[in-house]
Amino acid sequence: MIIYGKNAIKEALNSDVTINKLFVENGKRLDKFEQEILELAKAKKIKIAFEPKNFLTQKCTNSNHQGFIADITKFIYSTTNDILENAHKKDEQPFILILDSITDPQNFGAIIRSAECAGVHGIIISKDRSCNVNETVYKTSSGAVSDMLIAKVTNIAREIETLKKENIWVYGLELGGKNIYDTKLGGAIALVVGSEGNGLRQLVKETCDEIISLPMQGQINSLNASVATGIAVYEILRQRLG
Numbered sequence: 001m002i003i004y005g006k007n008a009i010k011e012a013l014n015s016d017v018t019i020n021k022l023f024v025e026n027g028k029r030l031d032k033f034e035q036e037i038l039e040l041a042k043a044k045k046i047k048i049a050f051e052p053k054n055f056l057t058q059k060c061t062n063s064n065h066q067g068f069i070a071d072i073t074k075f076i077y078s079t080t081n082d083i084l085e086n087a088h089k090k091d092e093q094p095f096i097l098i099l100d101s102i103t104d105p106q107n108f109g110a111i112i113r114s115a116e117c118a119g120v121h122g123i124i125i126s127k128d129r130s131c132n133v134n135e136t137v138y139k140t141s142s143g144a145v146s147d148m149l150i151a152k153v154t155n156i157a158r159e160i161e162t163l164k165k166e167n168i169w170v171y172g173l174e175l176g177g178k179n180i181y182d183t184k185l186g187g188a189i190a191l192v193v194g195s196e197g198n199g200l201r202q203l204v205k206e207t208c209d210e211i212i213s214l215p216m217q218g219q220i221n222s223l224n225a226s227v228a229t230g231i232a233v234y235e236i237l238r239q240r241l242g
Contacts, residue, residue, distance in 0.1 A: 001072050003138040004056075004065035006033060011143025013040040018073040023059065025067035026050040037068060060135065075133040078149040080159060083122025084166065086149055093188045094168055095120050095236065100156050100204050101129040101195035102225060108133075109140025110226035111193070112148050116141075118233040119240075122149035126156050129195075156192075157207045163190050170208045173232050174200050177211030180232060185239045191232055196225045 003012060010033075012019060022041045027050075030038065041048055053067070060069045087094040097120045102108050108131045115123060130152075131137065138145055153159045160170050168188040173180075192208055194200035205211065214223065214231055223231075 001074055002060045002069055002135055003072055003143075004060045004062060004069040004135065005139045005142075006037060006066050006068050008138045008141070008143035008146075009068050009070050010037050010040065011146045012070060012072060012138075013037065013044065013046075015143075015146035017146050019044070019046050020071045020073065021047045021049060023049050023051050023056055023069045023071075025053050025056055028067045034068070062135075062139075064139075075145070075150075077133075077152045078122060080122075080124060080151050080153065080162065083124070083149050083151055087121040090121070092119075092121070093186075093240075094166075094190070095188075095240070096122055096124060096163065096168065096190040097229070097233065098124045098156060098160065098170075098190055098192040099126075099130060100192055100200055101126065101198070102193070103129070103131050104196055104225075105131045105134055105136035106140045107131075107196060107224065107226045109137040109145070111229045112137065112141040112150075113144040114226065114230035114233055116144040116148050118230075118237045120148070120233060122151060124151045124153055124156070124159055124190075127152045127154055156201075157203045160190070160192070160204070160207045164209065169210070172200050172205050172208035172211045173213070173228060174205060174211050175213055175216075177213040179215055180212045180235055181215070183210075183212050185236045189236060191229075191236065193225060193229050193232070 057063045170190045172192045
């Protein structure tokens with residue numbers, strides 16, 4: 001897999017991602033941040049190749065590579081148990097994000113970035129109705145995907161039932177629910193966010209313990225999925241921090 005962009009690559013270098021080779025634009029005047037990327041790569045004994053700009057553009061099929069691309073091993077997905085263990089190791093109540101049919105890679109990447117910043121222990125997606133982790137997701141997340149556990153499951157509704165047996169309270173984010181700012185969001189929690197166009201699927205919605213909503217005052221009655229998720233996870237974080 002090819003990833004590109006300075007932030008994404010630096011995050012990958014600082015994580016457990018295996019980088020096979022780093023490609024840097026030949027003749028590029030490197031700033032301090034870019035020098036740090038090279039030093040990290042050298043410290044990890046990663047092969048570095050200096051190539052013309054058009055070579056990098058052709059290799060990643062995108063001109064927005066900022067002079068840095070990397071060939072990495074395929075993303076390794078985790079399991080729900082891995083996510084729960086992650087929370088346990090940190091001695092924290094589980095904070096899980098479940099994405100029901102998010103298919104846009106830019107939305108997915110932006111959601112991962114917000115989730116990582118908000119302290120989410122892991123993200124659960126569907127095997128069949130979700131965007132996979134790809135180059136665009138890496139770029140849009142600014143590399144946060146390197147530090148996020150992502151589990152693929154066959155059935156979202158069934159996975160919610162499993163989490164409920166672990167005493168995790170599951171909230172669905174959807175119009176028509178209780179105002180999120182009037183809801184106590186402490187303890188072990190999972191937040192379910194639906195697709196960009198259709199929201200939560202009916203069975204998934206029915207499986208949640210409670211439906212919560214963001215208040216709307218304007219003429220448009222919905223937010224972009226990544227924006228809504230960012231607002232919601234930060235409200236949960238605010239309450240978790242007391």
